[in-house]
Amino acid sequence: MNALPATGRLTPGALLRPPYARPAAWVFGTLLGLLVVLPALEVSIDQTLIRATPFILTGLAVALPARAGLINVGGEGQLLLGAVGATGVGLALPDTLSPVATLPLLALGGALGGLVWAGIAAGLYVGARTNEVIVTLLLNFVAVSVVAYVVHGPWRDPDSASFPYTADFGAGGTVPLLPGGTAHAGLLVALVAAVGVWLVMGRTRWGFRARVVGGNKEAGRRSGFNVSRTLVIALVAGGALAGLAGAIEVVAVEGRLRPAVAVGFGYIGFLASWLVGHRPLAVVGAGLALAAISVSGDNLQIDAGLPSTTVYILMAVVVMAVLGLRRRAGRQG
């Protein structure tokens, strides 16, 4: 359990080992906390569920590659390219198509967008031995420019008086809602994805291989696994999940692509995954908790008159409280 050996050396195993033995603790803790706090803060449950969807999906986009030993800081950019991909599909599809056909195609467009973006980092990692942490981080900044380019340039809504957004591709009204509320059903996609990642990692041959490679590449190689292919698949699958989040934001929340779509969501998803040691099911709990905090930001400023950035302080405090929860490291010298 000790995160750092006596010398304080930061070993790879220690870094990737989940800090909690039981992700269930996170889920229970979160639900308990939410039960107490949400009513007190008058935070809307529907809004929390809507916001949690991208956090969970971008969290999974970190969790999945992490189990194979790759750190994906690029959820933010993969989400944006997913938004671009879904928008491209949405603008190209005829209006007459039924939602039964449209929605899966939009989702596919989003997943592909995120997949391609993660694919760049994965390809460079395997082909040129570049560091995936840095490449995925840098690609986030590039993604922001890609979105700006398409909304200012080729895809700008011809009816918008030069204002930078794409046309409304009219899929918003067709998205099913969760029963008993106004939240869209994107959360179900996130939940299915979480269960899917959990099953794949824990119950399939590929998942086993990925975990072996994640534990020790050399061991993976000696076992005859195609290490490069495993790593590429893990990273692009993560990208596809983040891309799905972008598609959901554009289709179910925004209705069109705008430059400020989902700013910062990918980074919060990154924190969500680290908070729970990359356990796919526990990412759901972390995503819900961070979503509740994020949504409470409005109440903080509207009701309490605090500056809008107070929510960042709150989020940082919560995250550090949990991250610092590991057993005290062995002191040296």
Added chain:
Amino acid sequence: MSRPKVRHLIAVAIAFALAATLIACGGDEESGAEGQTTIGFLYVGPRDDFGYNQAAFAGSQAVAEAFPDAEVLQAENVPETAEAERVMENMIDDGATIIFPTSFGHLEPALNVARKYPDVTFLHQGGLDTAENVGTYFGTIWQAQYAAGVAAGMATESNRLGFVGGFPIAQVLLNVNAYELGARSVNPDVTTSIVFTSNWCDPAKQAAATNSLIDQGADVITQHQDCTNTVIETAARRGAKVTGYHFDASRVAPEAWLTGAAWSWGPLYVDAVRTIEAGGFEGSKYDGRYRSGLGEAVQLTPFGGAATPEIRERVEAAAAEIRSGELEPFTGPIRDQGGRVRIPGPQPSVEELEETDYLVEGVTGEIPG
């Protein structure tokens, strides 16, 4: 194995308790008292940006002063996405019956929320579309930019003016055009160079943009950015003169300051709230697409040290003619950069001008895209 679990629960509980305490300490929960109006304001940036958002925030303060019994709700840094819908609904939950979404991109979210809440009145700043309970208002700030251009055209010695823009949207292009036309009305040789920073507030980039314009010989600088301080400081330090935008920042560079185009939202906001309170929104000027002119919501700031008596006289004369309707800056023929006539005859309607997608001749620089 159970230790981390317990600790974990404690930590999460503490963190949430902290959140609750923050609300409890700062919150004033007595909202919704009988007969009390609640008015919400949304800003796209920080409300103290020394520019666009601060001008709108100042207007909200005027409302709070004029209606001491009203509760004024504020939300800053509200992105131009569906997020804004959430914030507006949140304000409505808190009893808001009048909402001012003050950024262009808040329009569509406002229209969406308005459909759900027919009893709430929305006054959107700068929009082109309206609905039953959504009116838009703005100011013809390009008129003030024209007058500021007159000052710049007279003050320049190099015959080169510099414009630091954010994104190439219609509002910005219209301002650039008006500035060049104003300058050319007093100085036919003058050109205006436009540099887009593709950001509304990145001060370090604004400094670099200003420097690049001055490197190319511009000696009067203006801008269309949300935060305005750095462009003014940088230009003044390099010995260039400035005209301001959004906000009277003359004290930043009193000697380099010529004049500026600025918002004065207070009276408009107060009058709009009074109209709605009296039940007179329907059919009023706010019910639709209202544009306040120079001298009302749009003002020329006081002159600065760089404005000679001659400049002051010409600028004031131009402003007076615009106010009286005698001078319509976009009276044709107006040619674009390629020499094509864009406006052949009389000045187009404000609606058409607000869809400007070209730069007039005399402007150096291209619309990227």
Added chain:
Amino acid sequence: MSLVEDVLVGAVRQGSPVLFATHGELVAERSGVVNLGTEGSMLCGALAAFATTVATGSPLLGIAAAAAAGALPALLHAFMVVDRGANQLANGLAIFFLGLGVTAALGSSLVGRQINGLGVAPIPLLSEIPFAGPILFAHDVLTYLALLLAPALWWFLYRTRWGLVLRATGERDEVPFAYGHSPRRVRYLALAAGGALAGIGGAQLALAITLTWVEDLTVGRGFIAVALVIFAAWEPLRAPLGAFIFGGALSLQLQLQARGVGISPFLLETAPYVLTILALVVLSSRAVSRMPRGLSAVFAGAQRA
């Protein structure tokens, strides 16, 4: 002046604050700790510098305050990572959010305040040299400091006992441990120094370049610094090149526009990031081999050295 000259002047000016942060991150990473919270340190430094200069009128005091304020979030990072075993990347991100939130809340009353700031101080004679003079020797004092720090850090790392301890800590901390140095103390010191340098970079943005304070003044420059450390392959002498490529790309798009050359700002915006990625592709095999071994655990996932 020619386009090349103008762009290079802008490259040095805009690159300098990033260079400070890069130096800072480099020191931290040499001790084996990645600090994604560098952006937070820059923001704290910028605000402290601006506030102090408003209050006292002295930019020098402002710089001192910036160094202290920049070190604070880095020390918190040190505590979390070294003592509490928090993950470096996640905690760094949290430090960034904390810095962004705290500076926005504390700084709101300072928006629109005026300072005299740091003026340009051309170096006599040297600034007269054609071409190189204006590019290298006609800046504010902090730019000279940023440039001088590159060889100074090199000398510190490779020619001093303390530098040896720092490098050893980043490689295998059993070694300094065996010689009686505490890796924990080394990391605390390295992070504090790194945060202080990032804070000074923030100070330069506030005091010399923008003369202003607004929320999120740094707009992501601290994250660039983290990337540039890799670009520089943890070598102080290479850091200026990376920082100047960043500044140069920013400067180039604006200088071209000012000359009436139509260029999509959105594609040029990406230049610093794309160039860094390309540089990584070219340098990476070398870069990986130069990575402090203690870092490989953090940076390259589970990749074992």
